[in-house]
Amino acid sequence: MKPNIHPAYQQVAFHDTAIDKYFIVGSTIATDRTIDIDGVTYPYYPIDVSSESHPFYTGKQKLTKSDGRVAQFNRRFKNIVS
Template identity: 85%
Template sequence: MKPNIHPDYQLVAFHDTSVDKYFIVGSTIKTDRTIELDGNTYPYFPIDVSSASHPFYTGKQKLVASDGRVAQFNRRFKNLASKKG
């Protein structure tokens, strides 16, 4: 690897502000803010959505089964084929 071309990789405290949960993750993000967690100081970055608050990961999202465009077309016009003749 070439020296001095890669960004600094460090542990960063991401804060999901919607559920007030912190994640310590390795990242190359740059931030001027810091926070102390568990006796260690980390760069701090607030986020709006994470796996702790997103409906898909929390199980609050409902999956809706929807037919494709072709199935909708066939269902809508299935009687036209039988009227020919």
Template identity: 65%
Template sequence: MKPGIHPPYRKVVFHDTSADQYFVVGSTLSTDRTIVWEDGKEYPYFTLDVSSASHPFCTGKQRIVRSEGRMANFTRRFGQFGQSK
């Protein structure tokens, strides 16, 4: 690696505001905000709208919108118009 071109890698506290969860993860993110963590050390602080703690796919709360295939959906919607009575 070339010296002086990479951002510093450090631990950052991420706060998922929708689930009110905190994560400490290594990152190169630059932020001016800081927070004192549970271990007494001060870390950079960044807020998130969505993380694995609040995303519907990761939490298992995702609705299944369509469980049938595309042809079955087409036949269900328009199949009655093609039938002669």
């Protein structure tokens, strides 16, 4: 590897603001904000949605059942007699 071309890899505190939960993850993200968690200072980065709060991962997503194209065609033209 070439020296001085790679970003610094460090532990970063990501804050899911939707559920007010912190995740400590290794990242190369650059931020000038810091936060103290359990006596350790981490770079701080707020996020809106994570796997802990996204409806797809939490099982709260509503799936809609959509008919296929043939069923839509039959429903649309069922009253027309040839």
